[in-house]
Amino acid sequence: MPHVNATEQPQINLDPLPTVETARKLGVLPDEFERIIAILGRQPNFTELSIFSVMWSEHCSYKNSIVWLKTLPRDSERMLAKAGEENAGLVDIGDGLACSFKIESHNHPSALEPYQGAATGVGGINRDIFTMGARPIAQLNSLRFGDLTLPKTRRLLRGVVKGIGDYGNAFGIPTVGGEIYFDECYNTNPLVNAFSAGIVEVGKVAKATSYGVGNPVFIVGSATGKDGIHGATFASEDITAASTDKLPAVQVGDPFMEKLLLEATLEIIATGYVIGIQDMGAAGIICSTSEMSAKGEHGMIIDLDKVPTRQTNMAPFEILLSESQERMLVVIEKGKEGIIQGIFDKWDLHCAQIGEVTDTQRLHFYRYGQLVADVPAHDLVLGGGAPQYRRDYKEPAYINEFRKFQIASVPDVPAAELSAVATHLLSHPNICSRQWVYQQYDSMVGTSNRSTNAPSDAAVVRVKGAGIPKSEKSIVITVDCNSRYVNANPYVGAQIAVAEAARNIVCTGGEPLAVTNNLNFGNPYVPEVYWHFVEAVKGMGEACRRFETPVTGGNVSFYNQSSDDGPVFPTPTIGMLGLMENPDNRMTLNFRPAGGDLIYLIGSPQNDIASSEYLYSYRKVKASPAPAFDIEQELAVQATVKQLITKKLIASAHDISDGGLFVAVAESAMAGNTGFAITTDGDYRTDAYLFGESQSRVVVSVAAEQQSAFEQFMERTHIAYSQIGNVTPADFVVNGQTVLTSAEAAPLYNNALGKIMA
Known part of the structure; x- marks a missing residue:
């Protein structure tokens, strides 16, 4: 200087100057070492080699992913920053305001030191937001862990949740939602993806x-x-x-x-x-x-x-x-x-x-x-x-085996077994209440969260804060990915991740705007792993184009793999931003406690149990394709639900996803402290109708006085719909049979995760 x-x-x-072997130990390949020498016109010293080693690492350079990331849609009228060129994505939300949002991983640090690994993941993603000049107003997280019966998994879960809670609570930004899944593929490599969103005036972006x-x-x-x-x-x-x-x-x-x-x-x-x-x-x-x-x-x-x-x-x-x-x-x-x-x-x-x-x-x-x-x-x-x-990439051999699955190979569930399946699903760690987790997070700091006492499929956060002009609008945010679907078919599974994120925002009364992604995969030098990545990016890109939700940026996390467990399931987590202009369009998932409302299914049932939690964990069948999915049908269903909400024709809306129709109806009932009585359709297998996870379906409740207007509207849409039952004061009844009492269901669902962790 x-x-x-x-x-x-x-x-x-x-001196001495580093050698090729030194470079290899720092993660620099021999041909990359030669390239560094050519760039500098001389051999690098150790400091310079260290610089190139981190800047050319996958984590910083995206060297094994950028050629495919460039294929994702990255433009719209609302985009205010080019994808990947700023600290975070930036989307115009009107009235001179913009939302900065991003998701990033802290997987490897959390595997070694879960508390600090998760805490610093939260800190890092929030810094990305406020370096844009935006004040963070909300956080989400997407988490994956291994087998919960293992003490190591419970230790990792405790540490990660406490790290997220302690950092976020002290920092003063509400954690308003998220997702968490468990599978043995994550035994060694947990996934910790942190999402943050903030608000900035358009002309004041750094x-x-x-x-x-x-x-x-x-x-x-x-x-x-x-x-x-x-x-x-x-x-x-x-x-x-x-x-x-x-x-x-x-x-x-x-x-x-x-x-x-x-x-x-x-x-x-x-x-x-x-x-x-x-x-x-x-x-x-x-x-x-x-x-x-x-x-x-x-x-x-x-x-x-x-x-x-x-x-x-x-x-x-x-x-x-x-x-x-x-x-x-x-x-x-x-x-x-x-x-x-x-x-x-x-x-x-x-x-x-x-x-x-x-x-x-x-x-x-x-x-x-x-x-x-x-x-x-x-x-x-x-x-x-x-x-x-x-x-190089190639399709893994197991994919063809998954394609061979035939539903006839699994017996349908008899009436006498419905209670056992219902109990299994409502208490399963992938479906049960995340109460044990979210009670450790402050969801109300800042008083912007509109979701705490009114559950919905996505989080609703009012746009307000120091220096932000007064506004009635809210951002609607969610993180989604069922990695079991992606493992079965990465192209379709990634499309479903985008579709479900959009469906959650629509069912909440919002309009999907844009996406940030966190692409979690194994070692990119393994051709089968890289095939997962390529197919998932292709599927995500196609879905984002159809939903008009461009990708604002995100994160790629490779090397989530170990010699003992192999690669984790491919997990392309979608963080989606939506906008709610009018708070009157706020839609919740809970049935109204008075009872008597009618329950309808919007969308077409399928004789499909592929990759469902029911098939995977109850029937113990691991090899099956992704659930049935038609993107055109999905778009049509979402457009219909948007209109139902704006026309005030429904009292609640809840998308059907993990656990199928039965779990969706049960969650709406428990959220409203009600029961339900539903009837299955004889044209479909009972297990497929109740527990299958075919996509593009939504459960809504309709007040009796709105039934005629609702049905007249639905007839004009040409979207399949059917009345499947009624909201009742208590108990869960299927085909006239009490599957679970309310006294059994709520404690089962609410306390399952806490009991395991205790």
Whole structure:
């Protein structure tokens, strides 16, 4: 750095230079090592090799996924930021407001240290939102764990839930919903996907860029320590028995520090003096400096001696690669340093100028007055010089076996067995109430959550907060993916994930707008795993085009795989944003307690039990295709439900998904403290009608006085519908038989997960 003075500290020895074997240990392939030499025109030193190792890791460069991600639809009139180019997606929601939202994984850290792994996942995703200038207003999470009978799984679940709860509660952002599934494929690799959404005025959005020669570069927030070093590389390899040796790659979070950082960040953005700002997540300082410089087509000169550190004698690569939490890189207008410093002093946070912007398009890092790394920013980043691969892929052999499933091979459920199936499903960890989980989360902080006392298929959060113009509109948000479906057919399963997310928003009274995704898969170098990924991206892309919900960005998490368990089920989690302009359109899933309302099924039943929870866990048949799904039928059903809600013709709406029609009706009854009496259709098998999970179906309740208007409307739509029963004061009755009493059902459903965890 031109103005750096050498100190009395010893000079850093850059010899011996790293070898191909050193590169391999850092996750750099031999041909990539040769490419680095060609880029630099010389052999890299260890610091420079470490820089390339994290920036070219899968976690940062998306080198094995970007060619397919580019095929996803990414444009609409509402999109205000190009997918992947800012800290988070940004969608216009009208009235001069925009919603910033994103989902990201913290899978590997949570597998090793579940509490901090999950907590820092929450912290990181919220920083992505407020670095856009948006104030976070809601959080969701999508979680996957292994067999709950295993003590290890229960330990991981406890740690993750407590980490999410402690961080989110202290940070002061409500956790308003989510999903959680269990399967033995996740025994070694749990999935922890965190979603956050925030609101910003359209003209006040901050960018992740850097430009203006001489503009100062600041690091703000927490001090830098040795936690999280090579975390990006760690996230780009399989979990093994040796992974516990990499606990330093797991970051440590501080939600109270993050709350201060939130307020200080929004305050400095409001000054108008911020050129660019980026969260320091994966790969820390090197990621922020390189991505911001590459985007702005400038360079930086950085003095690592000026970085506030928690440990003494940190090596250059340790400072550059540290993933210590609650830190930002900020570039501001020259001459405004005192204003920015004053704001961070007020909030009692570190604010250190560590460098300045140059016109070199290179990054020059100094330590003790000595140049320790000289690298071109463009060649480090996604879309620049980072490698991009199109891997070989092939269909796994098991897929053909799944296709061979015949429903006739499974006996239909007799009337005498209905109670046993109902008991099994309502108490199953994949279906039962998540009360044990969500009671550990603060869902009401901020008083924006409209869902706490009125359950619905998606979360409804009013658009309000400090500095946000008064508005009656709400965002409607959900996370969805049934990975069992995706494992059976990744193309169809990914389409269903998008369709169910949209269906949940529609059944809540919202209009689907856009998607963020978290693509969780195994090792991309395994052709069968990569086939899962390619097919899922194709299916997701087709569904997003049909639903007009472009992909704003997201996250790819590969290497969720172990030698013991193999890859996890392919899990392309969909986080969807919807909008509710009028609060009068708010629709809930609960039956009205007075009883007497009529229960209708909208959509066509199918003689289909494929990949249902009933078939998989009750009948113990693991090999079957994805459930029946027709995207045109799905679109038509959703359009019909939208109109039913706006015309005020229904009293409740609940989509049919896990557990089938019976579980959907039971959930609506329990939410309303009612019972029901329904009758199956003799044209279909009883188990398929009640427990099959064929898509594009919704259960609605209709007041008796609205029956005629409802049926007249449905006749005009040409969508299949049928009256299947009535809301009753109590008990669950099917074909005249009491399957469960209300006194049995509610405790069974509400307490099942808590009993297991106890």
